[in-house]
Amino acid sequence: MIEYADEASFLAHYNRREFDAPLLTVDPVLFTYHQAQLKVLLVKRSAYPERGLWGLPGGFVDMANDQNLEDTAQRKLQEKTGVSPPYLEQLYSFGSTTRDKRGWSVTVAYTALIAYQECAAHIETVSDAQWLPLEHLDDLSLAFDHRQIIDFARERLRQKALYSIVPAYALPEKFTLPELQHLHEVLLGKVLQKKSFRRRIEEAELLIDTGEKRSEGNGRPAALYRMKEGSGGYNFVRNLEE
Amino acid sequence: MIEYADEASFLAHYNRREFDAPLLTVDPVLFTYHQAQLKVLLVKRSAYPERGLWGLPGGFVDMANDQNLEDTAQRKLQEKTGVSPPYLEQLYSFGSTTRDKRGWSVTVAYTALIAYQECAAHIETVSDAQWLPLEHLDDLSLAFDHRQIIDFARERLRQKALYSIVPAYALPEKFTLPELQHLHEVLLGKVLQKKSFRRRIEEAELLIDTGEKRSEGNGRPAALYRMKEGSGGYNFVRNLEE
DNA sequence: TCTTTTTATTGTCTTTAAGACACTTAAAGA
DNA sequence: TCTTTAAGTGTCTTAAAGACAATAAAAAGA
Numbered sequence: 001m002i003e004y005a006d007e008a009s010f011l012a013h014y015n016r017r018e019f020d021a022p023l024l025t026v027d028p029v030l031f032t033y034h035q036a037q038l039k040v041l042l043v044k045r046s047a048y049p050e051r052g053l054w055g056l057p058g059g060f061v062d063m064a065n066d067q068n069l070e071d072t073a074q075r076k077l078q079e080k081t082g083v084s085p086p087y088l089e090q091l092y093s094f095g096s097t098t099r100d101k102r103g104w105s106v107t108v109a110y111t112a113l114i115a116y117q118e119c120a121a122h123i124e125t126v127s128d129a130q131w132l133p134l135e136h137l138d139d140l141s142l143a144f145d146h147r148q149i150i151d152f153a154r155e156r157l158r159q160k161a162l163y164s165i166v167p168a169y170a171l172p173e174k175f176t177l178p179e180l181q182h183l184h185e186v187l188l189g190k191v192l193q194k195k196s197f198r199r200r201i202e203e204a205e206l207l208i209d210t211g212e213k214r215s216e217g218n219g220r221p222a223a224l225y226r227m228k229e230g231s232g233g234y235n236f237v238r239n240l241e242e
Numbered sequence: 243m244i245e246y247a248d249e250a251s252f253l254a255h256y257n258r259r260e261f262d263a264p265l266l267t268v269d270p271v272l273f274t275y276h277q278a279q280l281k282v283l284l285v286k287r288s289a290y291p292e293r294g295l296w297g298l299p300g301g302f303v304d305m306a307n308d309q310n311l312e313d314t315a316q317r318k319l320q321e322k323t324g325v326s327p328p329y330l331e332q333l334y335s336f337g338s339t340t341r342d343k344r345g346w347s348v349t350v351a352y353t354a355l356i357a358y359q360e361c362a363a364h365i366e367t368v369s370d371a372q373w374l375p376l377e378h379l380d381d382l383s384l385a386f387d388h389r390q391i392i393d394f395a396r397e398r399l400r401q402k403a404l405y406s407i408v409p410a411y412a413l414p415e416k417f418t419l420p421e422l423q424h425l426h427e428v429l430l431g432k433v434l435q436k437k438s439f440r441r442r443i444e445e446a447e448l449l450i451d452t453g454e455k456r457s458e459g460n461g462r463p464a465a466l467y468r469m470k471e472g473s474g475g476y477n478f479v480r481n482l483e484e
Numbered sequence: 485t486c487t488t489t490t491t492a493t494t495g496t497c498t499t500t501a502a503g504a505c506a507c508t509t510a511a512a513g514a
Numbered sequence: 515t516c517t518t519t520a521a522g523t524g525t526c527t528t529a530a531a532g533a534c535a536a537t538a539a540a541a542a543g544a
Binding site for chain 2: 020021022023024060061063066067068069090092093094095096097098103104106108
């Protein structure tokens with residue numbers, strides 16, 4: 001699928017063809033956790049439509065190279081971040097006549113998580129992509145229905161924080177339990193009981209104590225954990241609070 | 243989008259056009275509960291491809307009339323059953339090069355529930371549609387990846403039976419708690435504790451006692467309940483067993 | 485070095501939800 | 515009336531979560 005610089009060139013092409021099917025895109029919502037904030041990766045759009053607005057790092061299916069929808073999501077993220085996120089899961093599909101001014105369109109949205117450090121360097125070199133804190137998003141005008149999609153992804157991630165440790169994929173390979181707990185607290189919008197939080201994680205046996213410690217400030221150093229492999233993105237711990 | 247009688251007529255059209263986007267369909271999985279069995283609505287395909295096989299009652303978006311994806315799902319179900327199901331929720335989108343022999347294709351699947359009586363009459367008049375018990379599906383060859391989609395929907399419905407009374411939408415407007423419990427037992431594949439089941443439903447306050455009774459066999463008659471309105475498809479009861 | 489401060493980690497009592505299972509109630513039929 | 519059948523309730527036990535105090539390990543300052 002072709003990108004158009006402006007409406008005129010889009011219409012020039014559009015009118016020559018039979019567009020009898022909706023436009024189809026894939027839009028990944030990539031989250032990370034950095035400086036005690038939840039952030040989302042957005043791209044400044046350089047082409048028609050919605051040119052100049054921030055939007056999700058998505059795009060059209062490459063029918064020659066993508067084998068399935070997840071391939072497309074993976075490829076778009078690779079283009080913007082230089083790496084493949086350790087967590088990628090389909091979120092929801094949004095389709096209507098109104099969400100894209102070009103007409104009937106459908107986007108298959110994905111939720112993805114990655115450690116900030118994992119791709120910070122690459123993102124700084126790719127000038128059009130940027131991590132934006134979710135709290136600051138209210139002031140921003142986003143392309144298409146991308147705000148709704150981000151809200152949807154955010155809500156789903158909140159749910160996951162209740163009964164899984166999926167959010168841990170937004171942390172570096174090795175992380176401490178206080179870090180993970182704080183991330184969950186940000187997602188849930190409330191403080192959690194230390195004891196309950198740790199009890200559940202311990203009983204679910206999803207983390208491995210690396211034996212290493214790390215002291216953030218002046219207090220007692222926290223133990224560093226890593227995710228047990230094979231859990232593969234679906235790390236259920238039953239209810240984590242609420 | 244056009245239907246083709248066979249491969250030749252499909253290719254004739256296909257070759258005259260620029261198909262530079264995946265085919266996009268919507269496929270609802272409509273369940274009901276009848277004679278102590280979970281059943282799914284399937285249609286015998288009369289057109290290319292997969293002609294002669296049973297498949298989901300889906301189809302292409304009608305860009306002139308459908309405002310969004312849910313409209314498409316609703317319309318296809320209306321065509322086959324004559325009514326709108328009280329429960330309709332997007333399930334998942336399946337997209338790959340391989341799922342349809344015509345090439346890259348995407349389907350947005352929906353889960354729907356309806357009472358058997360609600361549409362039994364209409365379905366008997368529409369010769370190509372039929373309720374098939376899920377247990378008998380193993381022997382059947384289904385079109386495309388429709389078996390996978392049904393399995394997916396079935397699994398999601400099982401999850402819902404754990405923490406909601408969404409399955410109640412597969413029952414008539416008025417139903418008894420033993421009926422609902424048995425439906426949940428079928429979905430979960432195990433017997434449930436009567437007391438726990440009823441306790442949760444009572445505490446969630448999602449049902450209204452109509453005051454009427456109905457006696458199935460010879461024992462004590464069961465109270466008839468109806469769903470409290472406004473719950474609108476998301477009737478959480480926390481964990482219902484397991 | 486000793487004490488204070490800070491943060492991580494654990495112990496344990498209370499509260500809440502779920503499971504098990506016996507008991508009561510209301511009908512049908514002999 | 516007595517038995518059978520299925521609906522509906524009481525209540526004890528078990529398991530999970532919440533609250534919160536206590537302990538442990540570090541840094542910083544006296």
